[in-house]
Amino acid sequence: MNGRRSAIVIVDPVSSARHYGSEIRSKGLIGVALISVAKLSEGLRRLQDLSGFEVVVYAGSFELAVCRLAEYEICAVIPGSDLGLGLSDMLNYHYGLVGNPVISLKSRMCKLELKKTLEYKNVPATHSIEVSLKSIERSQDQNFNFPLVVKPSQGTGSKNVKVCKNLAELSLAISNIEGNHDFHVDGEVVALAEEYIEGIEYFVVTANLGKNENKIFLCFAKYEKIECSGNLSIYKNIMSLPLSGDNAQLAFSYACDVNEAIELDYGINDIELKIGPKGVLIIEQNGRLPGADVPRMIELCSGFNCYDFNLDIYLGKKFQHTATPRFNKHFCICCLISTAPGEVKSISGVELVSQLSSFNSMNLFVSTGQRVEVTRDFLSSWGMVYLVHENRELLAEHAELVHQLLRLNM
Structure with a gap:
């Protein structure tokens, strides 16, 4: 025995990845948050919470990361955000652990290389x-x-x-x-x-169990976005949909083709796409757990624990029997939109929204006395409201109520 403690490293955990720490502890391992970025943007900084990790290590390069992780027996390295994709793959290669090929890394990190790879592999893409x-x-x-x-x-x-x-x-x-x-x-x-692709925008969450191994369909959801002043991606609602529908099956099949083309062999990832007159076409690929607390929503609605499962994938567990999760409920994530800048004097509607029968939780990023800017994208939303219910029609009604009731008074 070398006396080193066994650890799982999460590289640059942001958003949903903040929950990895407790899941790693439940496996009797040390959860290490490896931070490679010295300073995050304001939008990302408010989504980072390192309190669940037993150890936090700062390393701005591959060489420094290897040096500072030397006291641990590394069992797995997992990307905690887009920021950590490259370093995760390189560290897995260095340690001889489960991971995706470094040689095809650029196609998973760079949107231009992604499109070039898909064209070369004859996967439809703009x-x-x-x-x-x-x-x-x-x-x-x-x-x-x-x-x-x-x-x-x-x-x-x-x-x-x-x-x-x-x-x-x-x-x-x-x-x-x-x-x-x-x-x-x-x-x-x-x-x-x-x-510009006409059509409805969706995302697909897939668990990839290894090269030439099965892929599991974990989630299918629709984005409701609004466009304002040329800002294309102002998220309003993210609504889960049944996995059995025709569009869901088309999207999952396409996502499998994309992941195979870019050699995303291991781990849970999500792919954003549109389905329209030209068929299924990719918008972007995210080589890590979906954000916006979608993994937590998946577990609430189906009982499937994305964190535990993804840890097992990277730990090299062999899965004999895998099944698509069964959703007994559905979710809607309401992204709160500010249409004007100003100082927040009060926030109205919080109590009314919390009394909705579908209400699960709320995460507000602003408070009284703070300045808020116009929402331009997902990262500049001023809060999230999470709804869960068996009835998708009721979810849609409650989502509209959320946007009507919750107001910033400036």
Whole structure:
């Protein structure tokens, strides 16, 4: 025995990943939060809670991470957010642990490489091109087929994702991406332009049990988003749907094809996609547990513990019998939207919302006396309300009530 304590490392835990600590303790192991980013943006910082981890280690590079983890017997390394994808795969390779191939890492981290890989593997996807202010200035006569979606090649929370209807809007969107250094990822962040896809936006959560092994369909949900001033991805509601529907099965099959193409062999991930006139087409892939407390909602509605299962995947457990979870209830996550900036004098409707029969919990990111800005994306929502009920029609009604009742008074 070398005397080192056995540990599971969660790299850059944010949002849903904050719950890993207690699950790791239940397995009799040390939960280590490895922080590779010195300073998070305000939107991500409010979603980070390290209190559940027994140990917190700060390391801004692979070499430093290996050095500072030397006192532990590392059993698994798991990404806790998009920020931790690269370091997780490299550490797993270094330790000889279960993980996804480093050689295909870029296709799981960079949206442009993702699209290139899918095209090469003949998985349907919209074509993306790299654009810059310089390239537009050099080719003013270039014909763009508007509307276009412009997004950063890396990043999270739909930050700086815009729908552009003309060249002026395109130039402004590119400028916002090129002037923003708040992504905290490896490599240069560039602007990508791609066709705007008509259709309803969904996400699929899949458990990947290994190369050429089974994949388990864990969740299917619909995004209700609103567009305001060119901000494409202002989340309003996230509503779970039955796994047995035709669209659900189409989406799961497509997600399996995507994961196989990019060699996301291990772990639970979610894929955002649209289903419309052109079929099923990817928006983005997130190589970690879904955010917004979706894993907790899955467990409340089906009894399936995503944290425990994902830990077992990375610990190398062999699964003899796997079944799709059965949802006895459904969930709706209401993302609270601010349409104007100002100082919060009071918040009304909290008590009324908490009395709804579907109410589960509420997480408000602002309080009296604080300043709130206009909601631009998921990370700038001013709070989340979680609803759970057997009746999806009632959930939809209650979701509308949440948005009507909860108000910021400024």
